[in-house]
Amino acid sequence: MDVNKQMILKKIPTKASEEFRNFPMVPRVVYGKGSFDTLGDILMPKRKHSEAPMIYLVDDVFENTELISRIPSIFCDQVILISAEEEPKTEQVDALVKMIQEMFTELPSGIIGIGGGTLLDLAKAVAIMLTNKGNASEYQGWDLVNKQSVYHVGIPTISGTGAEVSRTTVLMGPEKKLGINSDYTTFDQVLLDPELTVGVPKEQWFYTGMDCFIHCIESLNGTFLNAFSQSYGEKSLELCKEVFLEDLSASESREKLMMASWHGGMSIAYSQVGVAHAMSYGLGYVLGVKHGIGNCLVFQYLEEFYPEGVSVFNQMLKKHNIVLPKQICSKLTTAEMDTMIKVAIGMEPLWENALGEQWKSIITPEKLKAIYQKI
Ligand code: NAD
Numbered sequence: 115m116d117v118n119k120q121m122i123l124k125k126i127p128t129k130a131s132e133e134f135r136n137f138p139m140v141p142r143v144v145y146g147k148g149s150f151d152t153l154g155d156i157l158m159p160k161r162k163h164s165e166a167p168m169i170y171l172v173d174d175v176f177e178n179t180e181l182i183s184r185i186p187s188i189f190c191d192q193v194i195l196i197s198a199e200e201e202p203k204t205e206q207v208d209a210l211v212k213m214i215q216e217m218f219t220e221l222p223s224g225i226i227g228i229g230g231g232t233l234l235d236l237a238k239a240v241a242i243m244l245t246n247k248g249n250a251s252e253y254q255g256w257d258l259v260n261k262q263s264v265y266h267v268g269i270p271t272i273s274g275t276g277a278e279v280s281r282t283t284v285l286m287g288p289e290k291k292l293g294i295n296s297d298y299t300t301f302d303q304v305l306l307d308p309e310l311t312v313g314v315p316k317e318q319w320f321y322t323g324m325d326c327f328i329h330c331i332e333s334l335n336g337t338f339l340n341a342f343s344q345s346y347g348e349k350s351l352e353l354c355k356e357v358f359l360e361d362l363s364a365s366e367s368r369e370k371l372m373m374a375s376w377h378g379g380m381s382i383a384y385s386q387v388g389v390a391h392a393m394s395y396g397l398g399y400v401l402g403v404k405h406g407i408g409n410c411l412v413f414q415y416l417e418e419f420y421p422e423g424v425s426v427f428n429q430m431l432k433k434h435n436i437v438l439p440k441q442i443c444s445k446l447t448t449a450e451m452d453t454m455i456k457v458a459i460g461m462e463p464l465w466e467n468a469l470g471e472q473w474k475s476i477i478t479p480e481k482l483k484a485i486y487q488k489i
C-alpha cells in the first residue's frame with residue numbers, strides 16, 4: 115500500500131467505534147480432505163434433544179450422490195435439497211422458515227448449509243429468521259438483527275466467494291439486492307473439506323474462483339486498505355496465482371483455492387470490495403447475472419482502475435480457455451440501463467473504497483454506461 119494514499123484517505127472518525135469495527139469471526143473451523151465425516155461428532159453436543167432437529171440445506175446438485183448418504187441425519191433431522199440455479203431471495207428464506215416452523219414444534223438445534231455461496235447464504239439467513247420476527251427483507255442492511263440466530267454451520271462445496279467467513283448473507287429482496295450484515299450472520303462452525311469441490315464444472319470453478327481473485331485486487335488496491343486486510347489479501351492473491359497460473363495437481367489446486375477463498379473473505383471483512391462488485395450488482399439486479407460471472411464480465415474492462423489485476427486476469431482466462439459471453443447489455447432498454455447504473459452508483463462504500471472520497475468526480479452515469487455497453 116502506498117503510504118501517502120493511506121494518510122490522505124484516513125478518515126476522521128466521529129466515534130471510535132466507527133473507526134475500529136469489532137467484527138465477529140468464525141469461532142470454529144475444521145479443515146482437511148475427508149473432514150466431512152467429522153460432522154456427526156461436531157453436531158452431537160449441539161443437539162438440544164431428539165425433537166429439535168438439525169436441518170441440512172443442501173445444493174440439489176448432490177441429489178442421489180454419495181454425499182447425501184454421508185450426512186449424519188438422525189432422529190427427526192431433515193435434509194432439504196435446494197437449487198442454486200438462482201441466487202437466494204428474501205421470499206425464499208421466508209418460505210423455508212415457514213416450512214420449518216410448520217414441520218416442528220421445537221426450534222431446530224442447527225441449520226447446516228452445504229453448497230456454494232447460494233446455499234451458504236440461505237443457511238445463514240434461515241438461521242437468523244428462525245429467531246427474529248417478520249420477513250427477511252426487513253433485515254437487509256447493516257446491524258438490523260437483534261436476536262441471536264440458531265446455531266449454524268457452513269460447508270462450502272465450491273471455493274471463492276468467502277461466504278464461509280463473512281458477516282453477510284446477500285439476498286435479492288423485493289426492492290433491493292443487499293446483504294443482512296450482522297454479528298449474528300457469521301457461521302458458528304465451518305467445515306472445509308477440499309474433496310467436496312471435486313465435481314465443480316470448469317467454467318463455474320473459474321467464475322467463482324475469480325470472485326476471490328477480484329476480492330483480493332479490489333481490497334489491495336482500495337483506499338480502505340490496512341495491514342489487517344493486506345495480510346490476508348496478499349496471501350489469497352498468491353494462492354489464486356498459483357491455482358490459476360501454475361500447473362498444480364488437482365488435489366493441491368482444490369486445497370489452495372479453498373484457503374484462498376477464506377483469506378480473500380477475511381481481507382474484505384476489514385476493507386471493502388470495489389468497482390467490479392459495484393457494477394456486477396447492477397448486472398445481477400437487472401439481468402439476473404450471477405455474482406461470479408458478473409464480476410468477470412465487468413472486470414475485463416477495468417484496466418483503467420486495476421491495470422495489473424486485469425492483465426493477470428487475462429492471462430488466467432487464456433490459460434484456461436475461458437471465453438466470456440458477449441453482448442450481455444446490447445438489448446437493454448434505456449430504462450433498464452438507467453436502473454443498472456443507479457444500482458451500481460448506489461453502492462457508495464464500494465466506490466469510496468475504490469476511488470476515495472472524491473469518487474463522484476470520477477464516476478458519472480455516462481462513464482458507467484460506456485463500460486456497460488462494452489459488456
Ligand atoms: P453457487 O452457490 O451459486 O453455485 C454455482 C453452481 O455450482 C451451481 O450450479 C451449483 O449447483 C454448482 N456447484 C456447487 N458446488 C458444486 C460441486 N461440488 N459440484 C458440482 N457443482 C457444484 O456459487 P457461488 O459462486 O459459490 O455463490 C454465488 C452466491 O454467493 C451469490 O448468490 C452471491 O451473492 C453469494 N456471495 C455471497 C458472499 C457473502 O459474503 N455472503 C460473497 C460473495 C458471493
Ligand code: ZN
Binds near residue numbers: 275325326329391405
Ligand atoms: Zn464477490
